[in-house]
Amino acid sequence: MNWDVALILTVGGLATGSVYLLAGLGLVLIFSVTRVVFVPFGDIAAFAALSLAAFETGTTPPTIGLVLTLASLAVVAELWQLMRRRELARMPRVLMVWGLLPALPCLAAWWVTGRNLPAIAGIVASILLVVPIAPLIARIALRPIADASVLVLLIASLALHFLLSGLGLLFFGPEGSRTHPLVAGATTLPGGFPVSMQVLLMIASAIVLSGLFYLLFERTLHGKALRATAINRVGARLVGIRPARTAALAYGGGSLLAGLIGVLIAPVTTIYYDSGFIIGLKAFVAAIIGGLASYPLTALGALAVGLVESFASFWSGALKDVFVFGTLIPVLLLRSLLASRIEEEEEEIDE
Amino acid sequence: MTRFGSVVAAAIVALLALAPLVLGSFAVGLLNDVGIGALVALGLVLLTGVGGLTSFGQAAFVGIAAYASAWLTTTHGASPWFGLLFALAATGVSACLIGMLTLRLGGHFLPLSTIAWGLSISLLFGNIDALGRHSGLSNIPPLHLGTMSLTTPESVYYLIWPIFGLAYWFIHNLLNSRPGRAVRSLRGGATLLASVGADAFRVRLTLFVTAALLAGISGWLYAHTNRFVSPSPFDLRASIEYLLMAVAGGLGQLAGALVGAGLVFLVKNSLQDLLPLLSQRGGQLDGVAFAILFLVLLQHARGGMMGFVSRRGQGRPGAPTLPARRPVPALLRRSLPAPGTPLLAVAGAVKHFGGLVAVNDVSFAMRAGEIVGLIGPNGAGKSTMFNLITGTLPMSAGQVEFLGRDISTAPQRHIARLGMARTFQHVKLRPKMSLLDNVACGAYARTRCGMLASGLRLNRAEEQQIHDEAMRQLTRIGLADRAHEQAGSLPLGTQRILEIARALAADPVLLVLDEPAAGLRRQEKAALGELLRRLRADGISILIVEHDMAFVMKLVDRLVVMNFGAKLVEGPPAEVRANRAVQSAYLGANP
Numbered sequence: 001m002n003w004d005v006a007l008i009l010t011v012g013g014l015a016t017g018s019v020y021l022l023a024g025l026g027l028v029l030i031f032s033v034t035r036v037v038f039v040p041f042g043d044i045a046a047f048a049a050l051s052l053a054a055f056e057t058g059t060t061p062p063t064i065g066l067v068l069t070l071a072s073l074a075v076v077a078e079l080w081q082l083m084r085r086r087e088l089a090r091m092p093r094v095l096m097v098w099g100l101l102p103a104l105p106c107l108a109a110w111w112v113t114g115r116n117l118p119a120i121a122g123i124v125a126s127i128l129l130v131v132p133i134a135p136l137i138a139r140i141a142l143r144p145i146a147d148a149s150v151l152v153l154l155i156a157s158l159a160l161h162f163l164l165s166g167l168g169l170l171f172f173g174p175e176g177s178r179t180h181p182l183v184a185g186a187t188t189l190p191g192g193f194p195v196s197m198q199v200l201l202m203i204a205s206a207i208v209l210s211g212l213f214y215l216l217f218e219r220t221l222h223g224k225a226l227r228a229t230a231i232n233r234v235g236a237r238l239v240g241i242r243p244a245r246t247a248a249l250a251y252g253g254g255s256l257l258a259g260l261i262g263v264l265i266a267p268v269t270t271i272y273y274d275s276g277f278i279i280g281l282k283a284f285v286a287a288i289i290g291g292l293a294s295y296p297l298t299a300l301g302a303l304a305v306g307l308v309e310s311f312a313s314f315w316s317g318a319l320k321d322v323f324v325f326g327t328l329i330p331v332l333l334l335r336s337l338l339a340s341r342i343e344e345e346e347e348e349i350d351e
Numbered sequence: 352m353t354r355f356g357s358v359v360a361a362a363i364v365a366l367l368a369l370a371p372l373v374l375g376s377f378a379v380g381l382l383n384d385v386g387i388g389a390l391v392a393l394g395l396v397l398l399t400g401v402g403g404l405t406s407f408g409q410a411a412f413v414g415i416a417a418y419a420s421a422w423l424t425t426t427h428g429a430s431p432w433f434g435l436l437f438a439l440a441a442t443g444v445s446a447c448l449i450g451m452l453t454l455r456l457g458g459h460f461l462p463l464s465t466i467a468w469g470l471s472i473s474l475l476f477g478n479i480d481a482l483g484r485h486s487g488l489s490n491i492p493p494l495h496l497g498t499m500s501l502t503t504p505e506s507v508y509y510l511i512w513p514i515f516g517l518a519y520w521f522i523h524n525l526l527n528s529r530p531g532r533a534v535r536s537l538r539g540g541a542t543l544l545a546s547v548g549a550d551a552f553r554v555r556l557t558l559f560v561t562a563a564l565l566a567g568i569s570g571w572l573y574a575h576t577n578r579f580v581s582p583s584p585f586d587l588r589a590s591i592e593y594l595l596m597a598v599a600g601g602l603g604q605l606a607g608a609l610v611g612a613g614l615v616f617l618v619k620n621s622l623q624d625l626l627p628l629l630s631q632r633g634g635q636l637d638g639v640a641f642a643i644l645f646l647v648l649l650q651h652a653r654g655g656m657m658g659f660v661s662r663r664g665q666g667r668p669g670a671p672t673l674p675a676r677r678p679v680p681a682l683l684r685r686s687l688p689a690p691g692t693p694l695l696a697v698a699g700a701v702k703h704f705g706g707l708v709a710v711n712d713v714s715f716a717m718r719a720g721e722i723v724g725l726i727g728p729n730g731a732g733k734s735t736m737f738n739l740i741t742g743t744l745p746m747s748a749g750q751v752e753f754l755g756r757d758i759s760t761a762p763q764r765h766i767a768r769l770g771m772a773r774t775f776q777h778v779k780l781r782p783k784m785s786l787l788d789n790v791a792c793g794a795y796a797r798t799r800c801g802m803l804a805s806g807l808r809l810n811r812a813e814e815q816q817i818h819d820e821a822m823r824q825l826t827r828i829g830l831a832d833r834a835h836e837q838a839g840s841l842p843l844g845t846q847r848i849l850e851i852a853r854a855l856a857a858d859p860v861l862l863v864l865d866e867p868a869a870g871l872r873r874q875e876k877a878a879l880g881e882l883l884r885r886l887r888a889d890g891i892s893i894l895i896v897e898h899d900m901a902f903v904m905k906l907v908d909r910l911v912v913m914n915f916g917a918k919l920v921e922g923p924p925a926e927v928r929a930n931r932a933v934q935s936a937y938l939g940a941n942p
Contacts (some may be wrong), residue, residue: 037459141646150459151405152649155598158407158591159645166639281470288463318478321470328467329452336456 001314007193009310015199015268017306018206019261023283024290025213025297026257030134031292032230033250035150038134039157041258042280043164048130048262049271050168051109053177055122060113062171063129064106069138069167071102073129098139103131120343123182127259134255135248143244160278168273176272182263202264209260212298217295221224226250230293278321281307285328291335301331358378367512371505380504381616383576384488386511389612390518390569391784392596393605396882397522399594402558403538404454405462408469409593412563414476414585416570422481431494434570442567443560447474450559454552460927462622469590476582487581494575504547507576514572515609518565521806522605525561528805528814532792534558536781541897542743543779545763547857548796553776557602557802588638595645601655610656618644639768669679679815681798681823684858685770687890688754690720694861694892700739702732709735712749717909719860722883722893724903724924726935727913734776736913737865740894741773742766757875768796770860774850774867776896786830789838790821793856824852828882846872848879855886862886864895880906906927912936 030038047063054061078094105128112125141160145152183197184254217223228236229246237243261279265271282305289301305324312323370644371379390410399405419441420434429437453464477485494501494510501507520665525531533554536543537799541551560941574580583589600611629636652658688694695717702710710732717723738744740751742763750759758766767773772793780789794817800810825831833841838849847867854862864883868876876899883893883906897903902909904924912919912927914936918925927933 032381037463068733077398108359141650144650148649151462154459154462155405156649159649161640162588162638163642170636170639218470228574248485273705281466284463285467288460292459319474322474322478323476325467325471328464330455331462332456332464335460 001269004055004193005314007130009314010307011195011199012059013307013310015038015202015304015306016309017303018203019265019279019284020305021082021206021299021302022209022257022261022264022281023279024286024302024310025210025295026254027280027283027287028290028292028295029226029257031249031287033174033226034138034142034146034153036138036153036157036245037150037284037292038251038254039154039161039277040134040137040164041254041282041283042276042278043161044130044133044255044258044276045262045265045279046271046273046276047133047168047172048259049179049266049275050172050177050262051126051129052122052179052263052266053271055112055126056119056179058114061109061126061129063126064109066167066171067102067132067136070133070140071099074098074102074136088333096151102136105129106131111305113130119180119182123263126263127256130262131252131255131258134258138247138251143247146243146247161280165274165277172273174272176275177266178269179263181267193272198267202268205260205264209257210295215297222249235301260307281320282324285331288328288335289331292315296305364516371508376504378443379508381620383504383508383511385612385616386508386515387569387572387576388593388596388616389571389609389809390515391566391593392600392608392612393515393518393522394565395593395597396600396602396605396608397526397534397565398505398558398562399597400604400607401537402534403596404555404556404559406465406469406559406562407462407587407590407594407714408465408472409562410474410587410589411469411583412442412446413570413573413589414473414580414582416567417574417580417585418476418482418488418570420571421491421574424492424575425488425490426481431492431571431575434575435568438571438574439564439567439633442563442570443513446560446563446768449555450556454555454559461723470587473582473586476585480827483581485582487579489579491574491578491580493578504576507572510603511572511576514568519566519605519609520811522565524808525802525806526605528810529795529798529800529817530554530802530805531558531787532784533795535788536792539779539781542763544656545743546741546775547792547794547853548764548767550764561802584799591645592641595641595648595688597655597925598645598648598653601657601660603654604657604660607655607657614656677812677815679812679819682794682816682820682858685860687860688719690718690890692719692720694754695720695740695894696750696752697736697740698750698752700736700751701747702739703743703747708916710739711738713913713916713918715911715918715921717894719892720887720890721909722887722895724907724910725894725896725913726898726903726910727919729863730915731913732916733913734865737773737863737894737896741771741863764796767857770858771863772853772854772857772859772867773863774847776865778843778846778850780838780846780849780853783837785835786825786838786852787818787821787834788843789849790824790852790856793818793824793853794820795832795857797858820856821852824855827855828852829878842870844868845871847871848875851882859891862891862893864893864897866896866898868897868899874933876902905909 005349023045027038027041030036047066051061051063075095075098079091080100082094109125109129112121137160141156142153145156154231157306181198183201186194186196188194217227220273225236225241226249229241229243233243283302286302286305287298289304290298308327309320309324312320370382372377389414395406395409416438420431420438423429423437424431424434449468453461456464476482482488494507500742501510526535533544533549537551537554544551575883584772596611597608598611599614600607600609619637621641626636641648693716698714700710700713701708713736725736727733735744739746742758742761746759750757752758753766753769753771756769758769798813798817800813804810822831823835828851830849830852838846841849847870851864851867868879871879880902887893895907907924909922910924910927911921912933919932920930
């Protein structure tokens with residue numbers, strides 16, 4: 001390996017690392033507010049990528065069917081709850097929030113399809129299209145067990161991943177797709193080293209979005225409500241923050257990030273219905289480096305994961321994932337050494 | 352097991368023995384799959400249900416064993432029986448290594464790490480040339496017994512199910528023994544186990560390896576009945592499926608493994624018939640169906656199928672029928688130091704929590720045969736002082752000497768083994784274990800039988816000794832008639848007394864009691880005082896934290912008073928009561 005190769009690997013690693021960075025932020029956001037380790041995150045990103053591919057070929061993205069299916073399930077769940085509580089007066093509101101709201105991006109996507117609009121329309125539509133997915137599946141499957149232990153939520157979340165990837169196969173089929181680059185061309189770094197604009201775009205988006213993320217959390221009331229819920233849910237409730245609403249906000253924010261990731265990676269790798277899982281898991285490695293709590297550490301961890309993956313693939317393309325997941329073990333060991341040794345009783349599934 | 356339970360068990364065994372005579376080859380093949388899956392699920396019920404350690408990587412152990420035996424038998428022409436030894440060795444060693452690396456992790460980090468190694472191992476299978484990469488290994492020889500080759504489903508059936516039966520019997524024995532009680536206490540936390548002299552990490556590790564070995568046997572059977580291995584049956588999805596079996600059957604009971612495996616294979620099989628009728632891609636939809644099944648279970652029936660059975664009232668164990676008793680000698684007792692000899696000396700103990708000084712330069716001593724009370728207003732640092740003496744918390748500075756030995760840096764379980772037994776301010780009992788089993792945990796450090804001996808029932812004499820000892824201590828505190836009830840059914844005050852019985856089962860020199868009288872009624876307090884005085888007469892020394900002044904003043908020989916982390920005064924009760932500084936600490940009056 002010479003310096004040129006190392007530089008190429010470093011830039012490639014930073015580009016994938018910035019994808020993991022965005023995913024890691026989404027995962028930490030969802031975990032800190034809801035205690036759910038949100039495994040289906042990557043699936044949602046893959047769905048955004050596949051939607052964009054559908055727009056490019058001029059076909060209606062199957063995602064519409066997926067979102068509407070989930071929305072109708074959520075409406076059924078909500079109505080069932082209203083019936084049991086005898087609060088049918090709230091029905092119009094429920095239909096608005098869980099039925100109409102998710103249908104809006106579907107409508108937009110349907111309208112965009114097949115018209116000769118600039119590429120940006122398809123990109124925006126793909127991102128918006130997947131935004132309802134996380135809040136919807138969380139409403140259907142996770143809200144009824146919101147008070148269960150982290151472990152039960154983790155198992156449920158894994159089951160949700162298999163549900164989504166099964167549905168992905170049903171709606172998108174087994175074929176993979178790759179989209180046109182969002183920005184064409186390449187530029188030259190000082191020193192005569194060429195970098196494609198797409199890679200620069202990925203790194204730039206990560207920087208800009210994490211900056212926005214920081215501002216959102218530090219400067220807005222909603223961001224502060226999210227942080228408050230993460231630190232102490234009972235306390236947040238006592239000052240009037242509604243946990244279900246902050247959870248929906250966190251899921252929505254996570255979903256939005258997943259959509260962005262989807263359109264960012266769609267031009268650089270071929271995406272299949274189940275490609276998201278591995279992306280999500282690698283973002284987890286980053287999130288765990290941050291202890292599922294710290295955003296800056298997660299960001300650093302994500303870049304490290306991207307670099308490890310990039311360099312590992314130089315030695316053995318087939319085993320690069322083993323290397324990445326292997327790095328988790330020393331990280332976890334370090335975490336458990338650093339963790340305060342406060343005695344906590346083991347979590348129980350069956351109670 | 353109750354009589355009803357044994358009848359049901361006998362009926363199930365008889366049905367399983369006769370099944371191949373009635374069923375066709377297809378159904379027998381399905382039952383073979385159930386047996387192979389149930390072995391893994393049995394390990395998961397043990398690991399997750401009993402021990403509280405969740406593994407999303409169990410299929411990787413199945414894979415290690417399957418590939419190990421497949422490789423040895425196909426490339427070296429070895430007998431599958433050698434393959435079994437090799438497979439178990441490979442699984443055991445890898446489980447031991449993985450366990451040593453990860454089992455110290457707390458909370459949700461442990462399950463997350465299992466995803467990491469589970470994924471990595473199944474990725475490795477598909478990338479190693481010697482293991483045939485993604486196409487796997489084929490032409491694996493079938494099992495044989497003597498000259499008979501087990502190629503038909505019917506013939507393998509009579510190997511798989513006896514193996515499952517043996518494994519079930521082994522685990523069942525194990526759980527009702529000394530190491531089993533430690534495993535069942537794991538969820539109570541490492542402090543509970545250390546307080547009876549057990550090493551929680553070692554218990555976790557042996558449990559983890561045991562579950563992996565069960566998966567290993569299953570993998571070996573899988574390789575030689577399917578006679579082909581490839582990476583996909585050992586990936587994360589398969590691990591989740593095994594976990595689904597355990598949860599669907601019920602993590603609370605061993606039988607849940609069998610019920611769950613049966614249920615999952617039945618559903619899987621009927622889905623394969625049904626789904627293609629619904630949609631063209633239906634054949635690939637069973638993942639969706641399983642995910643939905645899993646989510647519904649988590650929402651509505653976390654106890655699984657066996658949860659329903661035990662809720663109907665048959666699962667509650669009555670008094671176990673002990674086999675005809677042979678008289679056994681009582682457990683050996685240690686010799687207590689002569690009354691009046693120095694027992695415990697604390698010198699300059701300091702404990703910081705960050706910037707907060709919880710215990711500040713406290714020194715005191717006690718002699719054998721004394722009852723010493725540690726009192727002080729709320730937040731004075733009494734419980735922290737207790738945690739320092741018993742080794743539950745490390746000291747920031749200072750020295751503790753017990754029976755002439757420096758125990759300042761000794762781990763909690765070593766101190767417990769030296770003869771210091773404690774109770775907890777926040778009760779640490781296993782609510783679903785019987786009073787008897789909870790007390791029997793106390794005798795852990797006095798007995799020796801390990802997992803293997805216990806699983807094979809070679810521990811009967813020792814179990815009898817432990818049982819006798821636990822009954823003796825229960826009689827001592829007056830709860831012998833409720834020995835087989837669940838500890839969680841006792842009122843909180845009585846649970847504290849039960850902790851004293853557990854401490855006594857350790858045959859202690861020094862008993863360290865944290866607020867034993869809290870939550871007791873007046874008569875119960877009188878009885879407790881009487882018990883503690885009897886213990887002193889028997890030569891046991893007692894160090895006690897208590898808020899009930901009337902109770903303490905009547906009981907103790909000497910008092911140590913703490914305030915704001917420091918020692919205020921020390922002396923006989925009457926003297927302390929008259930002390931102005933103590934009065935002002937409690938009442939806030941100006942001295």
